[in-house]
Amino acid sequence: MKLPIFGAMAAALVTTAAYADSHNPAVKSSKPIATHVAAKGHNSFTEAQARGRIEKAGYTDVGKLSKNSNGIWQGAAIKDGQKVKIGLDYKGNVILR
Structure with a gap:
């Protein structure tokens, strides 16, 4: 009796996680997300790497x-x-200023 209930609960969790992933752009894409808040800190990207990340985010x-x-x-x-x-x-986030 416990096994069918456990199976139904597991299926519900998997379905919920899949739904959440398909509706979260950060999960769907490996592209940097455009934001309006910059994280201050030591930036180790070179100018060429920064340019590449910005272009990958859809900027030309x-x-x-x-x-x-x-x-x-x-x-x-x-x-x-x-x-x-x-x-x-x-962090590699593209910021609109």
Whole structure:
């Protein structure tokens, strides 16, 4: 009697986890997520690596990047036909500034 109940509970948990994963863009994609809050800290990305992460996030025409005193690579790029100011924090997150 306990086995069918346990099986039903396990199936419900797996279904719930799969649903949550399919509706969470951070789980679905390995692309960096665009955010508006930068994590301050020592940034070990080179300019070329930062440019690559920004381009992987869907930005084009990434201009010259410079690292500020908070460890954020910053510059300008094109997204959906619009010129935007962007940054990349030490965690690899793309920031809209």
